[in-house]
Amino acid sequence: MTDRPMDPTDDGLSAIPLPPLPEVRPGDDLGGMVVDAWQRLIAQRPMLAPRPDDVLVVTQKVVSKAEGRIVDLSTVEPRPQAVEFATRWQRDPRQVEVVLREAVEVVRMERGVLIVRTRHGFVCANAGVDASNVGRPDEVTLLPDDPDGSARAIRERLGRELGVAPCVIVSDSFGRPWRWGIVDVALGVAGFAPLDDQRGRPDAAGRVMQATVVAVADQIASAAELASGKTSGRPLVLVRGATLPPGDGSVVRDVVMDAASDMFR
Amino acid sequence: MTDRPMDPTDDGLSAIPLPPLPEVRPGDDLGGMVVDAWQRLIAQRPMLAPRPDDVLVVTQKVVSKAEGRIVDLSTVEPRPQAVEFATRWQRDPRQVEVVLREAVEVVRMERGVLIVRTRHGFVCANAGVDASNVGRPDEVTLLPDDPDGSARAIRERLGRELGVAPCVIVSDSFGRPWRWGIVDVALGVAGFAPLDDQRGRPDAAGRVMQATVVAVADQIASAAELASGKTSGRPLVLVRGATLPPGDGSVVRDVVMDAASDMFR
16 A cells, blocks of 8 residues: 555546455454455545445455355265266366356356356356355355345445445456456445446437446446456455446346346356 | 646556547547547646556547448448348348448347347447447447557557557447446457466465456456546546556457357357
């Protein structure tokens, strides 16, 4: 961290990592740890005290750990399908078993890749089950049960302890069809609407836009990832300067596409 | 624009819109217009003079216009398939015709939605053909022929005239399967590699990461969109503070997935 008490630029967007967290374990008071990290940031840079249109982006990993969404693979008995797939593609059959348990629908299961729909409706590789950055070799994290609720709890805690409730995103890294590479997206939000529906609003040329709904929360999650980096141990990033669509939003309700609209099952 | 000569925050990421451009028309010297906009920014905020690890994000629309990638729909004779689809789904048959001409493969054509693969390999709605913000009612823009080349040309021009060549992204807004809303992605890059391949690098817990390739350029495009907004007429955004993978990258070569790896045709 810099010790310069500098305000981020007052136009445009800033994404600023909060001080690192200690290792998070099941049952830890994540809300309290976030409050503490933000207080340390404010001590160095008072202008970074929370504002109502700030967004704190929290990576899924620390949320899942604090909520105990961890599975010890040594306790998992893989089904024959998991053993077969894992053997063929050199994967851990116990992890494949956990992914299948988290899936309500297998979208693709081929070439070692397992893309499923989760209970929340997310379509993603390995149901979001992840072995990296867990800290213990046989443990994997699962996605939070209710990521919007997780975001809401952190937002309420920050509001209570810091006097102003910023918006909150719980983020994770997802792959996409047709393009290599992962990007961070929002699993849950609190305090704003994750989509900016600009349909019917005029564009710069005065023409009414037909089909522009911008995934603001997902773009904020991506901006935060750029500021944190994957290996830096900085799971908290403050994003200031985005125009947040008002409303009491939910990723699961608003962003996740219903099965009837999905052309890529 | 602010008149405060303030540096963006010196940790984290900043995305700062450049002064607006005049309307761009075919044959316009876009490189010169970008140089001029950046010079006006520097006049107000000297610390925003270009650095080698800055990224200038330029929206596709102004690139396509300057390169003459515009079609006047009044000259287009739609094929029967375009008329049939357009009539059924209340679309402009001439625009559907242009989309089909830009497509090398139709991925989905149902419920009024037309998702195709372009010559570059992009899979996107309407082949990127777009009527918004064009300025004349019967005109649509096509994607640039060679968006990496477009980015390279702007980068070289900036280097020549401003003394330092920043990196450049040409961006566009794409939808995604399974999630509502569009996000900005990179169509072309110059000066860096669009993917950060972290495979084999240890994570914060010391565990070697298995499959982490981060789509850095796409995330930068998304961050820039947040700073510009769709209706603001600010097609240029400076992104400072991202860690750029070194190399002479290309979106078409590096990010576009080959057909053999594509599980969602």
